[in-house]
């Protein structure tokens with residue numbers, strides 16, 4: 487039986503953990519805030535006190551943490567439990583620069599490094615229908631793992647980094663779309679238009695799509711329970727700007743969205759769903775903010 491160590495049981499990691507357990511895989515979990523990992527024990531997971539204890543003896547290590555820094559810290563703490571030859575699928579969204587550093591850490595410790603960010607949010611993580619974007623070695627030890635957490639694995643290339651680049655393009659689309667929905671609704675309200683009328687005008691027509699419906703519902707019902715937080719989306723638009731700068735691509739929408747997300751976070755909406763970018767429409771409108779690094 488494949489034994490998996492999962493570092494990070496936040497919104498995404500918790501759903502993924504339950505699907506790994508449902509698939510019958512041995513699972514050892516660690517989360518910085520232990521209480522978030524503890525409910526998984528009832529379903530058969532071993533809750534470890536630290537990253538080293540979690541990874542010791544595991545065939546596969548998965549990281550699903552906020553950003554590159556969190557992953558680097560957790561993996562540094564895991565060193566006493568790591569052994570050469572273990573496969574490490576890095577599934578968090580960390581961006582191109584951090585990905586290179588993490589790949590270097592893997593080389594240093596003899597780990598088989600797979601760049602494997604995911605597309606899909608809380609619902610697909612809970613349903614086991616994420617799209618795993620994978621690049622690096624196609625290690626068979628990951629087959630049952632990706633099958634458990636995902637509905638599909640898309641090979642993005644042979645070299646680690648290719649999947650992260652693809653992830654930045656897909657998440658940029660999702661985040662800017664969400665910001666566009668929020669901006670349109672704020673504009674409607676600001677112009678004295680009933681937002682329900684906006685909803686009626688776009689629903690069922692060529693501008694309609696499931697993302698519009700989900701994020702519009704969040705705004706209209708003022709239900710910002712997070713699938714992906716404003717803080718997370720702010721982080722990702724920063725990573726997109728970083729990658730675009732390296733590549734010489736102008737990402738005006740990602741930059742403007744980053745500014746709106748930053749403004750929403752500074753108004754106290756950082757831990758809410760990224761649909762709360764809507765609130766940026768009502769404070770310091772028009773003021774652009776620099777990309778935070």
Ligand SMILES: NC(=O)c1ccc[n+]([C@@H]2O[C@H](COP(=O)([O-])OP(=O)(O)OC[C@H]3O[C@@H](n4cnc5c(N)ncnc54)[C@H](OP(=O)(O)O)[C@@H]3O)[C@@H](O)[C@H]2O)c1
Pocket residue numbers: 494495496497498499517518519520522550551552553555556559560577578579580604605606607608713714715718722
């Ligand atoms: N939510 C989505 O829709 C979605 C979709 C695709 C990809 N992603 C990516 O998946 C990753 C996780 O996202 P999420 O939505 O699950 O976020 P989340 O619920 O905020 O979980 C973040 C996790 O990272 C941990 N963490 C943060 N800083 C840490 C540090 N310095 N050291 C150790 N652990 C640390 C948190 O621990 P605590 O519990 O102690 O805070 C928690 O386990 C991110 O890279 C995100 O961009 C998210």
